[in-house]
Amino acid sequence: MPASESSKISLPRGVRIGYGSGSVATGAFGTVPGLMLLPYLTDSLGIAAIAAGFIVFLPKAWDVILNPIAGRISDRTTDPRGPRRPWLLRAGLALAAGFALLFAAPEMATGLEAAWVLVLFLACATAYAFFQVPFVAMPAEMTSSYDERTRLMTWRVAILAFTIMLAGATAPAIRDAVGGRDGYRVMGLVMAALIAVGVVSAYVGTRRAPVTAPQPGAGSLRDQLRIVAEARDFRWLLTCFVIQALAVGAMLAGVDYLASDVLGRDGAATILFVLFVGPALLLTPIWSAIGTRIGKKRGYVASSVFLAAGALLTITAQSAPLAVVYGAVVLIGVGYAGCQVFPLAMLPDAAAVDARRTGSNRAGVYTGVWTAGETLGLALGPGVFALVLALGGYRSSTDGGVAQPDSALTAITLGFSLLPAVLVVLSLLWLRRYSLEAEDVDGTDGPGGALDESVSA
Template sequence: MASTTIDPALDGAEPRLSRGAMIAWGVGTLGPVTVLTATNALLLRFLTDNYGLAAGMAATLIAVSKFYDAFADVAMGIASDRTKSRWGRRRPYLIGGAVLLAISLLAIFAAPSFAGETARIAYMALILIFYATAYTVFNVPYMAMPGEMTRNYHERTELMRWRVYGVGLAIIIASAAGPKLLDWFGGGEDAYAKMALVFVPIVIGAGMIAFFGTAHAPSTERTAMHHGIGEQIRSAAANRPFVVLVIVKFITLMSLGTQSIFPFFFQRILGVSNGVLGTYFLCQSAMFLIAPSLWLWCSKRIGKKRTFLVALAISLPVWLSWMLAAQGEPLWMVYLRGVVIGISGSGVILMGQSMLPDTMEYDYRRTGLRREGVFAALYTTVEKFSGAIGVALVGALLGAYGYVQSRGGAIAQPESALWAIRIAMAYVPAAITLAGMTALAFYDLEERKLNETVRA
């Protein structure tokens, strides 16, 4: 495999990354996060309540596609590191990946209504593999770009702030507007297809903006140095800050997979409409547009690690409070939870993402190699494994406690299934958060250590 080195000229003073390039790169995340959020929040219920698959089978299909995607990430990282084109190593994949993502979104939510369950299972298995491939084609090169675009410790956080804004907009589009669109289009399978059609131009447009807007951003070129993938992974494993960050990401992002429980909880426990679920996600995602400046301010004063810990800690009481929620609870209490979870989530994403290019820079200083693609691939691989485990856990809980699937009709659920929904909504994410905080305590790559490595 080909690794890369950075031009020695870049070891000198580097000009600040332009605001336009930062914004364009941040906008690029609209595509993958819109599709990812829509599938995380709505796909499991679509498969069980509209497409007629058992909860355990639906969760298994989603989990298997994510496990496949995890292995595809490494191949994509190698491919992007080895790519040589007039547009750089990463940017060509932004447009191609966006188009594939749009196609996969339509293919999932406009799935043919085969009469036989076996045919439905086979179709969805193939389409979810296609979706996983599309996500990898875009996301791995995209996440490798910050390691090349800037080498300034705090500028990386500034760059990631624009991605968090993009994540917030994507959540509004997929989680907040998505359920409202389902109600507007009348519910049922057709409503999901029309919702996906609304998202298609957003996904493709975001990829085009990221491609053209980062045309003049700094990047590195492929060189002729060759290192096997096994050697690359072993070398990455010697990067202790990266390993700790990957472990933290693995733990905390399992909660992303458990988001698939939200539609079940709002419908079965709170007894409210898709519109209320959409408003909840609107409150949550609005904080992704407001809170990043606060977290950026905190990170400059108490450091990225401590800021990360604070962001995780404030979500704990909120997760646990869902056990007390019931039908008739004032909606302002529901929406307040969304606000706090949104503030917490924006800090978790901002700090985690800004730490990743720090570990890439640390690797370069230790080895002299530029291989952002491999690091981004390993990082996103963990995302897929954790997401697969999260959604599999939710599906396993529902299946084990007797959740009954349907093809659009309203079916009463046993008390055991309702209890499983509560557990997945409250105790599971609270336990995940505590475990993430424990792992984060071992991260030690603060600004001073990175600067000392530069001097060495």
């Protein structure tokens, strides 16, 4: 089918929702360990903070290496269900099983308990890579439509935002309601069940999705990574996204510090978290419509401006009324919603253009590199924020009751506001070089759109 015709085909709503439901799994696994694993290690298992930090960070570093490999393997998978869907079920159910065991360490010596968590978290990270990379790669093969991918991402981001709020609110509540190590065990089982629901829903929901016959590129993984690295538009987009992931990671790491040390309000951390993520539930369809009207790149720029402006406004947190700070975080959430929709919709465009030009399907490799970059950015964000705290003379304690010097309060505020704002603005220097438009992706004539339609037929 010529690209110009296939681009007009809309996916059934059931397929959009089915695909988006995979974000239940990614949202739960992406949120709960960040909230719960470090306290579990230090306050329940009695593991030293340095060792606990190593246990939490190592799987993130492993994913950076593994994601491109997972993409390469899924590119070369041959199955009647398509190259990606079998991995959703296999890796997704393995992830759910591993997550249930992660917080269920039996009573052992401290060193053995630490080893239990490290091995299980590495296993979860491995399963997650083989679920997430094929999952993110699917839109490039489900539709050739530039606008349809944006609509597909609308469902995905909306479900992701809802899951982040649901998992982030209920996981601590379950732990506290049950209490002790049993609280963590029950919480792990509930979250594992939630992950399994998302996995099965995504697998079943995409059974009617169009499947592109796999045509994996020739050469070794190293050769394909080199080719992907030479794709200029993808490189500019990825650089922008990673820098913004670094900014978001720093802000998320600073939520609790801003709430407790700067605002000094009980429950403020929960409110800030909801205000940060909540707008995505309402505004994702609006950003999608804006992108259809003005283009994904312009929509991405606009949402980035909202994100940077909201971050910069929180620089007043030490002196402004609480309502102003909350309003600034809402503005951050407005921008954050768009900054999730547009890059995730632009990624399959870059992979699809590469496939049309070369006749080789490297969507998995593209996605593997993308998710590795995202993981790196989100992992570095808390580290950069911690460095800002150290420069400000932040005082650590065992009970959080130490009064912080003014320099530390300023560091918290700047780490949450000025630092992310500068990073987001800086990221636009790379985004402005991105040049793919609808005519390039759909294969129609236009600036840069003279693609070989015989390849895409």
